[in-house]
Amino acid sequence: xxxxxxxxxxxxxxxxxxxxxxxxxxxxxxxxxxxxxxxxxxxxxxxxxxxxxxxxxxxxxxxxxxxxxxxxxxxxxxxxxxxxxxxxxxxxxxxxxxxxxxxxxxxxxxxxxx
Amino acid sequence: xxxxxxxxxxxxxxxxxxxxxxxxxxxxxxxxxxxxxxxxxxxxxxxxxxxxxxxxxxxxxxxxxxxxxxxxxxxxxxxxxxxxxxxxxxxxxxxxxxxxxxxxxxxxxxxx
Numbered sequence: 001x002x003x004x005x006x007x008x009x010x011x012x013x014x015x016x017x018x019x020x021x022x023x024x025x026x027x028x029x030x031x032x033x034x035x036x037x038x039x040x041x042x043x044x045x046x047x048x049x050x051x052x053x054x055x056x057x058x059x060x061x062x063x064x065x066x067x068x069x070x071x072x073x074x075x076x077x078x079x080x081x082x083x084x085x086x087x088x089x090x091x092x093x094x095x096x097x098x099x100x101x102x103x104x105x106x107x108x109x110x111x112x113x114x
Numbered sequence: 115x116x117x118x119x120x121x122x123x124x125x126x127x128x129x130x131x132x133x134x135x136x137x138x139x140x141x142x143x144x145x146x147x148x149x150x151x152x153x154x155x156x157x158x159x160x161x162x163x164x165x166x167x168x169x170x171x172x173x174x175x176x177x178x179x180x181x182x183x184x185x186x187x188x189x190x191x192x193x194x195x196x197x198x199x200x201x202x203x204x205x206x207x208x209x210x211x212x213x214x215x216x217x218x219x220x221x222x223x224x225x226x
Contacts, residue, residue, distance in 0.1 A: 032213050042220075043204055043219045043220050044204065044217040046215075046216070049214065089156060099162060099170070100208065100213060101159060101162065102147075102157075104157045105156055106155060106156040107156050
């Protein structure tokens with residue numbers, strides 16, 4: 001079946017450092033890809049998404065490019081802030097029985113220190 | 115923010131008791147989902163609904179049942195709670211034709 005693998009955390013960075021969180025996927029067909037963010041004590045929020053190969057999703061300074069050749073969707077940010085401390089989930093969509101479902105990676109916890 | 119609420123937000127119960135969690139939406143979206151979140155597992159799909167009275171199983175459905183008698187409410191029931199069902203439960207909604215799921219704030223359940 002479809003699956004998502006993301007780098008294990010936790011990741012600890014200093015403010016203004018460069019961030020990369022790796023995400024690779026296994027899927028039949030061409031799923032849409034997502035990054036969700038979960039701040040402490042809250043639900044998941046969509047951070048960005050890409051629906052086809054070579055698409056770049058971006059939001060709040062974060063970017064990720066849909067790479068079909070490497071089956072990857074790595075999350076990057078050039079300069080992280082303390083407020084970016086959260087858990088980040090990579091996910092893909094799959095169709096089954098006429099319904100779209102999400103398959104999630106296990107999450108990567110990011111802590112940014114001042 | 116998507117109009118999704120979950121109740122209760124926190125619950126402590128004892129092994130063997132029934133528990134029902136409620137997800138309520140004001141968006142009139144067709145699709146609704148229940149997930150559980152556990153350390154080291156990310157989010158795993160329990161059940162989902164593709165319309166009123168139309169539901170199907172997800173990856174980890176054993177020990178759970180669901181019901182959807184109206185568009186805005188999706189109930190998750192643990193018929194006889196076990197300690198392995200201690201978790202954080204999230205509801206999500208999606209519109210027909212849309213790909214993005216929007217999540218509720220979660221319910222933290224502790225089964226003693």
